[in-house]
Amino acid sequence: MSILVNKDTKIVVQGITGKEGRFHANQCNLYGGNVVGGVSPGKGGATVEGIPVFNTVAAAVETAHATCSLIFVPPPFAADAIVEAVDSGIEFIVCITEGIPIRDMMMVAHYMKNNYPKTILLGPNCPGIITPNEAKVGILPGHIFSRGRIGVISRSGTLTYEAAYQLTGLGIGQSTAVGIGGDPISGLSHKDVVEMFENDPETDAILMIGEIGGTSEEEAAEFIVSHVKKPVFAYIAGTTAPPGRRMGHAGAIVTGGKGTAESKIKSLNKAGVHTIDNAAFIGKTIKETLKY
Numbered sequence: 001m002s003i004l005v006n007k008d009t010k011i012v013v014q015g016i017t018g019k020e021g022r023f024h025a026n027q028c029n030l031y032g033g034n035v036v037g038g039v040s041p042g043k044g045g046a047t048v049e050g051i052p053v054f055n056t057v058a059a060a061v062e063t064a065h066a067t068c069s070l071i072f073v074p075p076p077f078a079a080d081a082i083v084e085a086v087d088s089g090i091e092f093i094v095c096i097t098e099g100i101p102i103r104d105m106m107m108v109a110h111y112m113k114n115n116y117p118k119t120i121l122l123g124p125n126c127p128g129i130i131t132p133n134e135a136k137v138g139i140l141p142g143h144i145f146s147r148g149r150i151g152v153i154s155r156s157g158t159l160t161y162e163a164a165y166q167l168t169g170l171g172i173g174q175s176t177a178v179g180i181g182g183d184p185i186s187g188l189s190h191k192d193v194v195e196m197f198e199n200d201p202e203t204d205a206i207l208m209i210g211e212i213g214g215t216s217e218e219e220a221a222e223f224i225v226s227h228v229k230k231p232v233f234a235y236i237a238g239t240t241a242p243p244g245r246r247m248g249h250a251g252a253i254v255t256g257g258k259g260t261a262e263s264k265i266k267s268l269n270k271a272g273v274h275t276i277d278n279a280a281f282i283g284k285t286i287k288e289t290l291k292y
Contacts, residue, residue, distance in 0.1 A: 004092060038053045150203070
């Protein structure tokens with residue numbers, strides 16, 4: 001078992017005729033995923049890398065039975081692309097696009113909450129998701145991941161790759177790795193994915209990777225206290241960030257005493273999470289603690 005995606009997930013790529021969409025649609029297929037179609041208005045009937053192109057997401061759902069959308073649409077049009085996917089009945093949407101205006105995402109969040117509360121959005125500004133040896137939906141480099149029983153959640157794409165590289169090198173595989181992205185208004189949060197991993201019988205332990213800004217990690221810590229029995233590990237990036245300076249992702253904004261690395265680490269320690277001080281020791285700490 002895995003969370004969110006597996007070998008049966010049927011993927012449609014919105015923006016497939018663009019450079020990034022074309023390349024990563026092919027990479028997802030080569031990894032073993034099931035890209036059943038792409039969407040590019042006005043180019044329906046064409047093919048890209050052997051993948052049929054449709055004019056609308058609704059057509060891809062009706063004809064190719066797509067269940068998951070992967071979005072590579074440019075920022076000015078990405079919010080509309082998400083709404084189109086939601087309206088078509090897609091169950092899970094992964095938006096890779098970076099730089100979507102906050103106001104646009106506010107509209108998307110409001111629309112989904114009021115009309116499609118069960119539809120799941122991952123991102124935007126995220127690397128996507130991978131269930132090793134089954135399916136990749138996004139831009140993650142598949143060769144560094146391996147199948148196993150550690151669930152990974154991260155706001156940082158680069159640190160997701162670093163953690164997976166360390167774990168795989170130590171012979172520790174991952175059940176699913178989820179890059180939730182770093183924008184201030186987004187879909188899945190740390191808490192959401194922690195809950196999914198807690199309920200996944202093939203996940204033995206959870207690794208959270210966070211960073212300064214926002215309160216996602218602190219909210220996850222509150223949830224962990226009362227609802228999580230599995231071991232949880234966490235690394236928070238940004239402990240050396242100068243106070244008062246905005247850094248990194250658009251979500252890296254510290255306000256009201258919350259959002260600092262120190263406040264996040266304090267909350268996680270209070271919740272019984274194994275916090276890791278140095279990114280270089282993520283894999284080693286998990287291996288030694290779990291005695292793998």
